[in-house]
Amino acid sequence: MTETGMEGYNFAYLDEQTKRMIRRAILKAVAIPGHQVPFGSREMPLPYGWGTGGIQLTASILGADDVLKVIDQGADDTSNAVSIRGFFARTAGIKTTTKTRQATIIQTRHRIPETPLREGQIIVYQVPIPEPLRFLEPSEPQTRRAHALAEYGLMYVKLYEDISRNGHIATAFDYPVMVHRRYLMSPSPIPKFDNPKMDRMPALQLFGAGREKRIYAVPPYTRVKSLGFEDFPFQVERWRECCAICGSRESFLDEVIVDDRGARIFVCSDTDYCSERCEPIHSGSQAAPLREHLAAIEREGQACKRPVQFSK
């Protein structure tokens, strides 16, 4: 083990007893989709709110053959994603990747990859506040009782307030869902754009909240329904623009300010999806128009108005 730099650590950092405890919690969570299972969250070598729940889940399910991808806001190259990937590469000696298709485990904060996940993959969400009713009902015994008796009228009070204040349901992230028609669940702070991807997803979805000490799960192919009113149904956001780099009209776009005169472009938040779409262009004969296009973005910042033209 010396040559891998793992001396002093157990495989994947956590000790085997802790992993065992967490795996038992995961099994229970999978057996009761959407139910929050308490677990003995450990101190991790990163602060609460940086993914201590997700990292413990990943450590417990990681095997020597796994390939790990970590994203933060859809990007593989943000400091949080890079650090956690580096952490497991060092403490478990496993392979890491930025490619959604190649990964067996994907730990994520705030996004679900655009590339559809398949059977056998596991997606691990980092969750800050697992209780969807928390901001409406501060008492834990009260919220537990609400879950036990499936009394979720309170969640609709929040949506009602949204509509009466803004004319539409203004909740844009952490949009509450019903799992398997039984438990109300916080999908973690992913944009509501990603909610439909959770519905009957072929991959296993695990959620870990380190500070709040809760694990919950959605097994593959489970019904996940976003709440809504009959006359104000759930809707995902749409953009008039397309991605300035890859031209996608289907993906979740981030708005980026490109100069000090307020010029902006929209780009895919999922970096792997975006670069995969550009790959044939980069390597092929179309590299030139792309490079030209990117140069134009830097020059004028007007890219959102005229996306790059790729010939088919």
Next chain:
Amino acid sequence: MQAPSPILEVTGLTRYYGRRVGCEAVQFTLWPGEVLGIVGESGSGKTTLLNCVSGRLEPSGGTVLYHSRWGLVDLYQTPEANRRLLMRTEIGLVRQSAREGLRMRVSAGANIGENLMANGQRCYGRIREQALSWLERVEIDPERIDDLPTSFSGGMLQRLQIARNLVTQPRIVFMDEPTSGLDVSVQAKLLDLLRCLVSELDLSVVLVTHDLAVARLLANRLLVMRRGQVIESGLTDQVLDDPQHPYTQLLVSSILQN
């Protein structure tokens, strides 16, 4: 003609707090459309009794039987899910302090709509319609539907609480000193409103109060409580005009001055 069945039957209801008595061996029957007043000095067990009967406090002994829309329900034998369903469909509770009975951080409309949504209404337009009509019924300007209750006066809060409880059309409403803490003119208006609503909706009401004037105005029958026990009961006028028990005599002579 068939004799009407009672809506609520309470027998031998007892609640101890450790060795202290909350209420003991209380027995009464409530009939449809009836207003039952419970009077007594502070600490006599009125609120304990109310909490036990309205499903919020498990009694140490005795039974509470509801003749609900779907049949006879023993409040503390039935599963909790049933009890809570009953509590949000057939029972209303107006608390002494409106702040405890309302959600202060969401708008007036959401306060009225909460029970509707809890009962499965999923149409925003209809919920809002009902909230508006109830604001009007309790004489709150419908334009304030999106205001937070924190911006309401004490009398308005109490009226909002009443609207929130009546919107689901319960058959029985418990009121715990609904008019205390309000000034006299507001009290009179609120009592007038309550009287209208009770007769209009054919509600059964259990009204806890220490104010005998309120009891005389609203209640058909009275229970007088002291040290956790019912010491006298009967028609309101009968009890107040011809009190039998020495304590009731004292109570009547000390409060009713005209």
